Amino acid sequence: MTSLHHQKEEKANKKESPELIGTFISVMMLGLFILASWFGVYALFVMR
Amino acid sequence: MISEKLGLSKQETKLSMAYIYVAFISLLIGGLMGLLQTLVRSGTFTLPWGIDYYQVLTVHGVILGLVLTTFFIIGFQYALINKTIGLTVKQRKISWVGFWIMLVGTIMSSITILLGKASVLYTFYAPLKAHSAFYIGLALVIIGSWVACFVNFRQMFLWRKDHKNEKSPLLAFMVVINMLLWFIATLGVASTVLIQFIPWSLGYADTINILVSRTLFWYFGHPLVYFWLLPAYMAWYAIIPKIIGGKIFSDSLARLAFVLFLMFSIPVGFHHQLTEPGIDPMWKFIQVVLTFMVIIPSLLTAFSMFAMFEITGRKKGFQGIFGWVKHLPWKDVRFFAPMVGMLAFIPAGTGGIINASHQLNAVVHNTIWVTGHFHLTVATTVILTFFGISYWLIPVLTGRKLTADINKLGMIQTIIWTIGMTIMSGSMHIAGLFGAPRRSAYSTYGGTEQASEWIGYQYSQAIGGSILFIGIILMVYIIIKLAFFAPKGIEEFPIAEEEPDAEPTPKFLENWKLWIGLTIALILFAYTIPFIEIIQHSPPGSPPFAWPIGNN
Amino acid sequence: MHLHKYEKIWLMFGVGSLVVFLLVIGIGAFYKGTHPQSQMTTIDPQNVEANEAFKKENLGLTKVDENKYILNVLASAFNYDLGVDEEGAQVKSIRVPKGSTVLFHVTSKDVVHGFELAGTNVNMMVEPGYVSSYETVMEKPGEYTLVCNEYCGTGHHLMFATVEVYE
Numbered sequence: 001m002t003s004l005h006h007q008k009e010e011k012a013n014k015k016e017s018p019e020l021i022g023t024f025i026s027v028m029m030l031g032l033f034i035l036a037s038w039f040g041v042y043a044l045f046v047m048r
Numbered sequence: 049m050i051s052e053k054l055g056l057s058k059q060e061t062k063l064s065m066a067y068i069y070v071a072f073i074s075l076l077i078g079g080l081m082g083l084l085q086t087l088v089r090s091g092t093f094t095l096p097w098g099i100d101y102y103q104v105l106t107v108h109g110v111i112l113g114l115v116l117t118t119f120f121i122i123g124f125q126y127a128l129i130n131k132t133i134g135l136t137v138k139q140r141k142i143s144w145v146g147f148w149i150m151l152v153g154t155i156m157s158s159i160t161i162l163l164g165k166a167s168v169l170y171t172f173y174a175p176l177k178a179h180s181a182f183y184i185g186l187a188l189v190i191i192g193s194w195v196a197c198f199v200n201f202r203q204m205f206l207w208r209k210d211h212k213n214e215k216s217p218l219l220a221f222m223v224v225i226n227m228l229l230w231f232i233a234t235l236g237v238a239s240t241v242l243i244q245f246i247p248w249s250l251g252y253a254d255t256i257n258i259l260v261s262r263t264l265f266w267y268f269g270h271p272l273v274y275f276w277l278l279p280a281y282m283a284w285y286a287i288i289p290k291i292i293g294g295k296i297f298s299d300s301l302a303r304l305a306f307v308l309f310l311m312f313s314i315p316v317g318f319h320h321q322l323t324e325p326g327i328d329p330m331w332k333f334i335q336v337v338l339t340f341m342v343i344i345p346s347l348l349t350a351f352s353m354f355a356m357f358e359i360t361g362r363k364k365g366f367q368g369i370f371g372w373v374k375h376l377p378w379k380d381v382r383f384f385a386p387m388v389g390m391l392a393f394i395p396a397g398t399g400g401i402i403n404a405s406h407q408l409n410a411v412v413h414n415t416i417w418v419t420g421h422f423h424l425t426v427a428t429t430v431i432l433t434f435f436g437i438s439y440w441l442i443p444v445l446t447g448r449k450l451t452a453d454i455n456k457l458g459m460i461q462t463i464i465w466t467i468g469m470t471i472m473s474g475s476m477h478i479a480g481l482f483g484a485p486r487r488s489a490y491s492t493y494g495g496t497e498q499a500s501e502w503i504g505y506q507y508s509q510a511i512g513g514s515i516l517f518i519g520i521i522l523m524v525y526i527i528i529k530l531a532f533f534a535p536k537g538i539e540e541f542p543i544a545e546e547e548p549d550a551e552p553t554p555k556f557l558e559n560w561k562l563w564i565g566l567t568i569a570l571i572l573f574a575y576t577i578p579f580i581e582i583i584q585h586s587p588p589g590s591p592p593f594a595w596p597i598g599n600n
Numbered sequence: 601m602h603l604h605k606y607e608k609i610w611l612m613f614g615v616g617s618l619v620v621f622l623l624v625i626g627i628g629a630f631y632k633g634t635h636p637q638s639q640m641t642t643i644d645p646q647n648v649e650a651n652e653a654f655k656k657e658n659l660g661l662t663k664v665d666e667n668k669y670i671l672n673v674l675a676s677a678f679n680y681d682l683g684v685d686e687e688g689a690q691v692k693s694i695r696v697p698k699g700s701t702v703l704f705h706v707t708s709k710d711v712v713h714g715f716e717l718a719g720t721n722v723n724m725m726v727e728p729g730y731v732s733s734y735e736t737v738m739e740k741p742g743e744y745t746l747v748c749n750e751y752c753g754t755g756h757h758l759m760f761a762t763v764e765v766y767e
């Protein structure tokens with residue numbers, strides 16, 4: 001039972017981290033785009 | 049199970065195709081109207097035969113925003129239900145009743161608009177008064193769509209009865225969520241149309257409560273845009289992975305995103321009414337916060353999409369940080385069109401966050417920025433995904449093949465659309481920041497310097513609009529080819545699967561009572577108090593005004 | 601439900617950004633009072649003159665103090681009524697000195713209209729039965745177009761006026 005459990009855990013660990021560095025960089029760039037655009041319009045609001 | 053793997057029966061395909069035909073006829077008519085509008089606004093073109101700009105604008109909005117979308121979505125969703133959990137003969141017969149009710153409603157409203165009796169735009173704000181046939185037609189479209197809701201709910205109920213303790217197919221789950229969203233949302237617009245507009249337009253009620261009608265409309269108006277978006281998300285989550293040769297990134301996260309959309313896309317209508325009098329700003333802000341909650345499932349989706357691409361690419365052996373981008377089937381239009389749609393959602397969603405940001409809304413409210421915004425969301429993200437679906441769905445439904453030639457035409461169509469929309473929507477966004485108003489015929493506004501600046505952008509909108517219209521002609525040509533002339537054959541109905549060792553989906557995600565209960569609770573929280581306040585502080589109602597729209 | 605490490609970071613960053621946006625607009629709204637226009641005053645749209653501000657003689661620009669003005673506007677399809685000048689002609693252009701604080705009061709006696717002073721934050725819905733109000737400081741000199749930005753009928757695009765801010 002314990003060994004089975006152990007095995008399962010190991011398996012879970014193995015598939016835990018698919019390599020997703022490209023994904024991460026992509027979404028962070030997306031996030032920065034949102035921040036920049038939002039603060040751009042915010043600046044317009046404050047200046048007007 | 050085996051029968052599900054086979055193609056769909058003739059009767060099943062006929063139902064979906066009926067909806068899709070109406071959708072693409074609408075695309076052609078509505079697209080032509082859009083072209084005319086951009087030409088008028090450039091100041092170089094006058095509509096012939098005394099046709100009014102706003103009549104054209106009403107056709108454009110109603111036929112593309114309400115007819116094309118609703119018909120395509122219901123047709124597509126019937127195909128998904130057929131394919132995943134099946135549709136019983138009895139339910140299919142009921143579905144046809146829904147189709148005909150919707151079609152009669154559409155024709156009724158369209159004739160009223162064409163006769164110049166309903167130039168009220170697709171938002172039909174009171175107290176502008178259209179002929180009552182316009183409102184009755186709209187009510188019929190909604191009632192017909194409810195038939196589709198209940199058919200889908202019933203099928204899911206039957207399937208669950210036969211498959212105790214099994215997880216429902218992902219796409220069927222998504223269809224049910226979207227139809228629940230639609231049903232709960234349309235209760236608002238149906239109440240205002242049935243209780244307020246129809247009696248008032250027929251003369252049985254002398255006045256109408258303006259703010260109540262607007263609040264009920266926008267209770268519907270925002271979930272409406274999610275009703276358009278969710279079928280695109282269905283394709284992104286559960287169909288695109290199959291097309292690119294991958295697996296679903298996470299069944300649980302996909303379901304979670306849809307559940308969040310159901311809960312948070314409805315109690316947010318005030319963000320369309322931010323600059324209106326008569327609504328407590330505290331409640332506006334509360335709905336702004338709820339609006340920001342509905343951004344979260346889209347953040348989840350962004351990650352899931354990139355991850356699905358990257359994992360698939362790495363499995364195929366592509367290395368490096370962005371090596372996986374190369375494996376994507378860029379030359380397969382079934383992927384390329386929706387992919388452009390996904391990318392367009394980055395600026396589209398960003399614009400949406402800005403629009404909903406409480407006082408920041410004053411910078412863009414009712415400027416042409418907003419028009420630019422929803423031409424990115426619905427007219428790029430959603431429609432390019434719908435086109436992407438059509439390239440395989442129509443051959444599947446008509447027993448034909450998507451040939452290499454048509455695929456190439458589709459690629460060209462997507463590129464034309466992208467160029468046209470970038471020019472048109474881009475200049476709309478910029479002009480909007482300078483204050484150019486939306487929903488307005490050509491005007492020099494007394495020759496002010498500001499107005500002359502706007503006209504330059506209106507030129508580029510006309511250029512973009514003309515390019516888009518070429519795209520529409522090409523798309524309609526492709527659809528006709530796919531439906532009637534492409535070689536006979538068997539086209540794949542791409543439905544992605546999970547990894548064989550995927551983590552099991554938690555049971556609570558299918559706890560319908562919980563999600564519907566929370567959805568209703570959130571709606572009651574967001575609307576009860578302000579709605580009572582609106583009614584208690586009502587000014588005298590408004591009599592109908594027919595002359596401003598030329599409806600004499 | 602399992603979340604990838606990067607997905608957790610992404611969600612924290614994304615949700616964190618949303619919280620920042622909400623804090624910025626929330627502090628602006630509740631602390632500095634920059635809520636969007638949300639005037640609660642009601643009015644009988646068929647008898648707007650019952651409200652002092654919309655009596656014929658009170659329409660248009662009134663100087664209330666040094667550098668302080670009130671602009672009462674009655675909107676109707678397809679016109680902004682800004683009062684009459686000495687000769688009794690309809691005013692179509694308003695002039696205020698740079699740095700003036702202007703309080704706008706607008707209502708409609710027929711359908712829904714918009715009230716947008718292009719290039720400023722003055723942007724309100726105008727609905728029959730309600731008064732819309734917004735106060736702003738006109739800092740930058742120049743000519744501003746006042747446009748109706750909510751569809752009000754076949755002459756909607758002909759509904760405009762101008763506001764000039766002079767040095």
